[in-house]
Structures are given as structure tokens and as C-alpha cells.
Amino acid sequence: MLFRPSELLTYTSDALPSYFKQPGLAVFPGTRDEVIAVVRELAVRKIPFVPRGAGTGLSGGALAEGVVLIGLNRLTRILSIDAENGFAVVEPGVVNVALTRAVTAHGLHYAPDPSSQAACTIGGNVAENAGGPHCLKYGVTTNHIVALRVLLPSGDIVNLGSVGGEHEGYDLVGAFVGSEGCFGIALEITVRLSRNPEQIRTLLADYLSLEQAAQTVSAIVATGIVPAALEMIDQATIRAVESSIYAAGYPTDAAAALLIEVDGAVAGLEHDVATVEALCKENGARTVRIARDDAERTRLWQGRKKAFGAMGRVAPHLVVQDAVVPRTKLPAILAEVSRIGERHGVRVCNVFHAGDGNLHPNIPYNGSDASETARVHEAMKDIMQACVAAGGTITGEHGVGLDKVSYMDLIFSPDSLATMCTLREVFDPDRRCNPGKVVPMHSCREWHGTPAARAASGSR
Amino acid sequence: MTTIATESAVSLRTRILDAAERGAHLRIVGRGTWLDANRPVANAEPLSTRDLSGITDYVPGDLTLTARAGTTFAELRAATEANRQWLALDPYGSDEGTLGATLATASAGPLRTYFGGPRDLTLGVEFVTGAGVIARGGGRVVKNVAGYDITRLMIGAWGTLGVITEVTVRLHARPAADESFAVDVDSQAGAGEVRTLLRRLPFKPYACEVVNGSLARALTGSAAAQALFRLGGNAEAVKAQRAALIELGTVRDVDPSVWARLRTIEPADAVVFRLSALPSSMDATWREATSIVASASNALVHATPALGIVRCIVPTADRDPTPVLAGLAGVKSTLIAERLPAGAWSGRGAIPDALSRRVKAAFDPNDRLNPGIFGGM
Numbered sequence: 001m002l003f004r005p006s007e008l009l010t011y012t013s014d015a016l017p018s019y020f021k022q023p024g025l026a027v028f029p030g031t032r033d034e035v036i037a038v039v040r041e042l043a044v045r046k047i048p049f050v051p052r053g054a055g056t057g058l059s060g061g062a063l064a065e066g067v068v069l070i071g072l073n074r075l076t077r078i079l080s081i082d083a084e085n086g087f088a089v090v091e092p093g094v095v096n097v098a099l100t101r102a103v104t105a106h107g108l109h110y111a112p113d114p115s116s117q118a119a120c121t122i123g124g125n126v127a128e129n130a131g132g133p134h135c136l137k138y139g140v141t142t143n144h145i146v147a148l149r150v151l152l153p154s155g156d157i158v159n160l161g162s163v164g165g166e167h168e169g170y171d172l173v174g175a176f177v178g179s180e181g182c183f184g185i186a187l188e189i190t191v192r193l194s195r196n197p198e199q200i201r202t203l204l205a206d207y208l209s210l211e212q213a214a215q216t217v218s219a220i221v222a223t224g225i226v227p228a229a230l231e232m233i234d235q236a237t238i239r240a241v242e243s244s245i246y247a248a249g250y251p252t253d254a255a256a257a258l259l260i261e262v263d264g265a266v267a268g269l270e271h272d273v274a275t276v277e278a279l280c281k282e283n284g285a286r287t288v289r290i291a292r293d294d295a296e297r298t299r300l301w302q303g304r305k306k307a308f309g310a311m312g313r314v315a316p317h318l319v320v321q322d323a324v325v326p327r328t329k330l331p332a333i334l335a336e337v338s339r340i341g342e343r344h345g346v347r348v349c350n351v352f353h354a355g356d357g358n359l360h361p362n363i364p365y366n367g368s369d370a371s372e373t374a375r376v377h378e379a380m381k382d383i384m385q386a387c388v389a390a391g392g393t394i395t396g397e398h399g400v401g402l403d404k405v406s407y408m409d410l411i412f413s414p415d416s417l418a419t420m421c422t423l424r425e426v427f428d429p430d431r432r433c434n435p436g437k438v439v440p441m442h443s444c445r446e447w448h449g450t451p452a453a454r455a456a457s458g459s460r
Numbered sequence: 461m462t463t464i465a466t467e468s469a470v471s472l473r474t475r476i477l478d479a480a481e482r483g484a485h486l487r488i489v490g491r492g493t494w495l496d497a498n499r500p501v502a503n504a505e506p507l508s509t510r511d512l513s514g515i516t517d518y519v520p521g522d523l524t525l526t527a528r529a530g531t532t533f534a535e536l537r538a539a540t541e542a543n544r545q546w547l548a549l550d551p552y553g554s555d556e557g558t559l560g561a562t563l564a565t566a567s568a569g570p571l572r573t574y575f576g577g578p579r580d581l582t583l584g585v586e587f588v589t590g591a592g593v594i595a596r597g598g599g600r601v602v603k604n605v606a607g608y609d610i611t612r613l614m615i616g617a618w619g620t621l622g623v624i625t626e627v628t629v630r631l632h633a634r635p636a637a638d639e640s641f642a643v644d645v646d647s648q649a650g651a652g653e654v655r656t657l658l659r660r661l662p663f664k665p666y667a668c669e670v671v672n673g674s675l676a677r678a679l680t681g682s683a684a685a686q687a688l689f690r691l692g693g694n695a696e697a698v699k700a701q702r703a704a705l706i707e708l709g710t711v712r713d714v715d716p717s718v719w720a721r722l723r724t725i726e727p728a729d730a731v732v733f734r735l736s737a738l739p740s741s742m743d744a745t746w747r748e749a750t751s752i753v754a755s756a757s758n759a760l761v762h763a764t765p766a767l768g769i770v771r772c773i774v775p776t777a778d779r780d781p782t783p784v785l786a787g788l789a790g791v792k793s794t795l796i797a798e799r800l801p802a803g804a805w806s807g808r809g810a811i812p813d814a815l816s817r818r819v820k821a822a823f824d825p826n827d828r829l830n831p832g833i834f835g836g837m
Binding site: 082084085128129131135139140142143152158160162163164165166168169170171172174175177178179182183197198218221222223224225226264265266267268269271272275324325326327328353356357358391392393394395396397398399400404408409410411412413415416417418419420422423424425426427438439 | 462463464465519520521522523524544566576579580589593594595596597599600601602603604605606607608609610611612613615616617621632633634635636659661662663693694695696697698699700701734736737738739740741767768769793794796811813815816818819820822823834
């Protein structure tokens with residue numbers, strides 16, 4: 001247990017450098033029983049708490065202001081692996097990549113692969129419904145969670161979903177995944193494991209215009225080939241990567257590069273690779289490089305996965321943003337994002353999941369410069385509004401947390417937000433679990449307080 | 461804008477509020493193609509979503525489509541086929557079935573082996589709760605984690621939390637090749653053997669169903685039990701996949717219409733149920749299912765080996781289903797009833813857990829929607 005301000009300093013922020021909140025105290029239970037004991041004690045005392053995994057979140061979602069922070073990163077046991085059926089049961093603190101490592105010998109892996117996968121935990125992935133480059137083909141976290149043992153804020157334990165066969169009844173696993181730590185703590189998580197592909201081919205195509213790169217994305221998707229990943233990296237990001245220790249050999253004079261991965265059975269795969277290569281060239285790629293071996297493939301991916309770290313060379317702080325637009329709007333929105341950056345005098349680096357239309361406009365800046373910080377925030381606000389106006393959404397995989405609460409009104413009606421509050425109150429009637437996140441407080445009016453609800457339940 | 465309620469939702473809310481004033485209960489009806497499977501929805505007025513038809517937004521380049529809940533699969537197919545795309549969801553029943561009903565019942569067919577079910581293909585829904593509140597979850601883009609996932613909550617809720625009014629789904633581009641094949645298998649050991657083969661193959665078929673002799677006879681004219689495969693990808697890949705099936709026996713081409721026939725083969729009076737267990741228990745689940753229906757020689761049985769599910773269709777026109785129903789009492793797998801005689805629903809399917817009951821109370825506090833559809837929740 002930590003309670004001295006100096007000790008708590010580590011836990012005042014997550015991987016988004018915009019928010020700092022000091023927890024009242026932080027506890028780090030070593031077993032599930034200890035977690036249960038802590039939560040039950042907090043329930044008796046009606047004290048709010050915030051669950052936290054590795055603290056790699058990018059939305060301020062695991063910050064605790066004056067309340068109790070429960071660190072789950074000591075719960076690192078893999079409880080069982082059923083290789084034959086492709087399931088594993090894990091504790092919430094198991095690190096994403098550690099799970100994949102543990103099942104590699106069985107020819108399996110855990111598919112969702114956020115860029116922070118070397119540090120982030122499965123529990124945190126469940127809370128955020130985390131994505132990653134390979135979610136284009138394999139789906140996001142919610143497509144890979146089959147059952148959960150959840151500790152409700154009341155201290156009660158419920159089992160959601162089922163492993164053996166189909167589940168009848170409400171999809172409470174679906175409701176829990178992505179609830180951003182507001183519905184309780186997942187003590188045991190049953191994940192679906194995916195078979196390793198027989199072969200993987202990784203391509204890097206570079207372009208003199210962002211637009212051509214975006215057109216290539218649409219052209220590939222239209223063929224029916226679903227690449228395992230389809231990532232776009234813009235010039236600013238390429239240059240940051242290439243001048244860092246993560247240099248991957250991306251051409252620094254390119255306006256954009258596409259990192260494309262195609263995987264599956266050997267038979268027929270080269271045909272898909274050839275189709276993808278031809279489409280890249282038809283749409284203006286200068287060169288298309290195909291990784292010859294695992295080492296080259298790893299290097300190409302390293303540049304992509306460590307891009308956020310590489311931006312540390314550009315400025316001391318970095319906002320990693322997250323928004324989604326319909327794929328056909330990519331060229332227009334990239335141009336708009338660039339205009340927004342210029343307008344506010346900030347530098348936007350784009351590195352993102354182009355196949356999903358999931359943007360990550362990142363802005364390196366100096367957080368000690370108040371004027372620059374303010375301009376970064378204004379630019380982010382404009383980018384969010386532009387994505388919403390294009391028919392998109394404010395977050396594709398990082399979550400709402402604290403950072404995006406104020407944007408929720410842009411995409412959801414007051415009644416929709418109230419309905420989400422209603423669901424939250426089923427799990428957490430006192431709103432003690434991760435308070436103040438996801439849904440703006442003003443939306444959480446009493447359910448029966450709406451005129452429609454009164455009319456509907458008024459007479460029987 | 462997603463923040464504004466659709467006209468469909470506003471009109472349905474009016475009807476729900478009107479029912480509330482009269483203290484009436486409502487039974488949600490789409491096209492009525494599925495009837496009610498004799499489920500005990502008692503003393504309820506029909507609330508039709510039939511008028512909620514039509515595609516409201518479809519940009520082929522985005523591979524997403526938004527349609528009103530009453531839109532049929534036939535309409536969706538016509539619109540998407542023109543762009544070499546499809547909604548890779550083939551629930552049992554005819555193409556006159558609706559998108560809304562399919563989501564509400566979480567129905568999926570053979571394509572579930574590769575593409576997953578409604579929970580994997582749905583991006584957003586608009587619905588009206590039993591309390592008359594219009595809400596929308598998710599969005600119109602393929603990736604979205606904004607807000608709690610009230611979208612997945614609606615899928616498989618059987619309309620007991622809200623009436624779905626509009627849906628956004630993810631489409632797939634049609635592959636270059638999509639071909640279907642059949643291989644004769646052993647009537648007892650076949651399902652387990654196919655499951656073992658699937659584990660070894662370096663690809664996943666779009667669909668793979670093992671059908672018993674009666675069903676094979678009806679679908680392909682075969683005298684033996686068969687494994688039916690649907691393989692997709694580029695032509696070279698499909699050719700190689702077909703070659704890999706030779707391990708099971710002689711591979712024959714079958715007309716792709718076999719899948720449509722499988723979806724629509726059940727007579728309206730049939731008893732239909734599924735047994736489900738871990739895929740590794742496929743062999744045992746298949747044997748258990750075939751023993752339960754042994755008294756009905758005309759029973760149509762098919763398994764989805766990748767998922768460990770067996771579906772049994774027992775026509776009752778010329779036979780008393782009592783022995784089959786008696787057999788259901790002692791099953792070891794999870795039993796999911798699709799269609800039973802009216803008297804057999806009592807107590808079955810009721811949701812026992814307190815958390816789900818609290819969800820129900822929060823969304824439909826007066827049990828306005830589809831009361832009793834689970835069999836007595």
C-alpha cells in the first residue's frame with residue numbers, strides 16, 4: 001500500500017501526458033482474494049476506487065483523484081491453457097505479449113496487439129476494448145473474450161459468458177468489455193486464442209502523396225483480400241522513426257508509406273501478395289519492398305510499433321490521439337488534419353490503422369510551454385470535430401476516459417448517454433468504480449426522471 | 461447525425477408509450493416469418509417493425525451499411541451483390557427474415573464458422589427501450605469504443621430490453637472464388653473426424669457442416685452422411701483447400717444452393733434445438749444428439765465442427781415428439797431450444813442470474829416487451 005505523495009507520484013498519470021490526478025492511496029493486491037478483500041472493504045465504507053493495469057492507457061482512464069487506486073499488475077498468473085479448444089484463462093495483470101509467448105509452443109497467439117503490448121495488461125485491454133494493427137483481420141478485444149469472472153463494486157462476484165459452447169441470455173461479456181473500469185474488476189478472463197498463420201508476408205509501399213496511399217487502402221480492401229494489417233505512416237512520423245534507434249529503413253523523402261501484411265495458408269498467399277503489390281503500384285507507389293525474412297519483417301514492424309517512442313526525439317511530450325472516420329473519407333480528413341495543424345502552429349504526425357479508418361494524429365510538444373500546450377488542445381478539439389463531422393467517432397481503441405468525456409455529446413444524444421448510465425448503474429449502482437469517466441455527469445440523470453420514462457412506467 | 465433519433469424510433473416510442481398508458485404488453489413482430497416458435501409470450505399485442513424497412517446509408521467503399529430493422533436479407537443481398545459485397549451472415553430461415561430479428565435472436569448460420577455471428581458483424585444499433593427511451597450505441601464506422609457497449613447488449617436479448625429500429629453492419633467484399641464441396645463421412649464418427657481435420661488444416665473454411673444421412677439425402681441426394689464445405693479466397697487458395705479435404709474421402713463439387721436449402725429445410729412444425737459444448741467434445745456431442753433423435757428416423761441433424769455445435773430438426777407432422785423431448789431432459793451439453801411445442805417451454809430458458817434480471821428491470825421496468833419469451837423470466 002502506498003500513501004506518501006512522493007510514492008504516489010508514479011500513479012498520477014497514464015501514457016497521456018495531459019492529466020495529472022493524485023490518488024488518495026494506492027494498493028497493489030498480490031492475489032485475487034486480496035483484491036476481493038480490498039473491494040469488499042471499500043464497499044462497506046462506500047469509498048470510490050479506480051482499477052489500474054500497467055498505466056499505458058491513452059485517455060486518462062485509470063487516474064484516481066483523491067480516491068483509492070487498485071493496481072492489478074501483480075496478478076500475472078496464467079491460470080489455464082486449453083490449446084485444443086484455443087482458450088486461456090488469465091488474471092487481469094498478465095501482460096499482453098506474455099500471453100502470446102506462453103502459447104507460442106502450441107502454435108497459437110492472442111490476436112489483439114496494441115502498440116503497447118510489451119507492457120499493457122489483458123485486464124486493461126478488456127477495460128478499453130483494445131485494438132491494434134492486426135485487428136483489421138482478426139477483430140478487437142471484444143471478439144476474443146468469451147467469459148469473465150467479475151468482481152462487482154459491491155464485492156459480489158459474477159460469472160459472465162461461458163466457455164463450453166454457446167451462451168444464452170444477455171451478452172454481459174459484450175457489455176463489460178470496453179466499460180473502461182466502470183463496471184467492476186475482471187478477476188479471471190477467458191480469452192480466445194488464434195492459430196498462428198502458416199505464412200506471413202509483409203510489404204512496405206511508399207508514396208509521394210498521402211492521397212495515393214489512401215487510395216491504395218481502398219483498392220486493396222475492395223478486392224476481398226483482408227490484409228492482416230494495413231497501416232499508414234506519414235512523412236513526419238517516418239522522419240522521427242528514421243532518426244531514432246528504431247530506424248526501420250523507411251524512405252525519408254516519402255510523403256507516406258503503407259505497411260501491409262498478408263497472412264494465411266501458404267497456398268494462394270503469393271497470389272494475394274502479387275495482387276496487393278500490383279494495386280500499390282497502380283495507385284502510385286514508388287517502390288514496394290517485400291520483407292525477405294523474419295528479421296526484415298520485425299524491423300519493418302519495429303518502426304511502426306515504436307513510432308510513439310521515436311517521437312520522443314522531437315519533443316518531450318506527446319499526445320497520441322485516436323479517432324475513426326469512414327475509410328472513404330481518409331484522404332479528405334488527412335488534408336483537414338494537416339490544415340488544422342497549420343492553423344494552430346502544431347506538428348501533427350500520423351501513424352495509424354488505415355484499413356480500419358482508425359486515425360492516430362499525434363502531436364509532439366513541450367508541456368512546459370503553456371501556450372503550445374493550449375494550442376495542442378485546441379488542435380485536438382478541431383480534429384475530433386472534423387472526424388465526427390465526417391461521420392466518424394471520437395475513439396476507435398483508446399477509450400473515452402477523462403480525455404474525451406466532453407466530446408461524448410457530439411456523437412450521442414442525451415437519451416443514449418442516459419441509457420449508458422443506466423447500464424452502468426446495474427453493475428455499479430453507487431457509481432463508485434472509476435468515477436467521472438466515460439459518460440459526462442450531466443447525462444446521468446435519474447432514469448425515471450425523464451418524461452418518456454415516467455410516461456412509460458406510469459401505469460400498468 | 462447520430463445524435464438525432466430516426467423517425468422509425470420516434471413512431472415506435474409513441475406506440476410503446478401508448479401501450480404503457482393502457483397497461484398493455486407488446487410482442488415484437490418483424491416479418492412474422494419465424495412465427496413465435498410457440499414461445500410463451502402471453503397476453504401481448506403485436507408491435508410490428510414491418511414498416512421499418514429500407515437501407516438508409518450504404519457507401520460500398522466503407523464496407524458498412526445501415527438499414528432499418530425490418531429490412532429483409534433479400535433486400536440486403538440485392539443491394540450489396542451489385543457491388544460484389546455481402547453481409548456474411550446466413551441465419552436459418554428464408555431471405556424474407558429481417559435484420560432486426562436476426563440481431564435480436566443472435567441468429568447465425570453456417571458462415572459463423574469463418575465470419576462469426578451478429579455480435580461480430582454489428583457496428584451500431586438504435587433501439588427504443590421498454591421505458592420508451594430512444595438510444596443508439598456504437599456508430600457507423602468499423603472500429604469504435606466510445607461509450608459503454610449497449611449495442612452488444614441488444615444482440616441476443618430477444619427484444620426484452622428494447623426494440624431495435626436501425627442497425628449498422630460490417631460488410632465483406634466477395635472473394636474471387638467461393639465454392640462448395642461435399643465428402644461422404646461416417647454417420648457416427650464423421651463429426652469428430654471432421655473436427656480433427658479442421659484443427660490440422662492451415663486455413664479456415666467459410667462454412668463446414670456435417671449433416672446426417674436424412675439431411676444429406678434431402679440436400680444432395682447422398683445416401684450417406686456428409687461433410688459440406690464452403691471454401692473462399694483466391695482461385696489458387698480454394699483449389700489447394702479442396703485438395704486438403706481428400707484426407708476425408710472423395711471430394712465432390714456441390715451446387716452452392718445447398719446452403720440456401722439447408723437454411724430453409726425445416727418444416728414449420730418441427731422441433732428444433734441445438735446442443736453445444738467445447739469443440740474438442742464434438743464427437744461426443746454428435747453422438748449424444750443422434751441418440752436423442754434416434755426415435756425419429758426422419759430427424760435432420762447437422763453439426764458445426766469448428767464450434768462444437770449440433771443442431772437437430774425433428775419434423776413432427778407424422779410423429780409424436782414426446783420421446784425426443786424426454787431425451788432433452790438429461791443432456792450433458794448446453795441445450796438451446798429454437799422451436800418447441802407450446803407445452804414444452806415452461807420453465808425453459810428463463811434467465812436465472814440476478815445481474816441479468818437487473819438489466820431487464822433497468823431497461824424495461826414494467827416487462828412491457830416480449831414478456832415470457834425466455835420461458836418465464
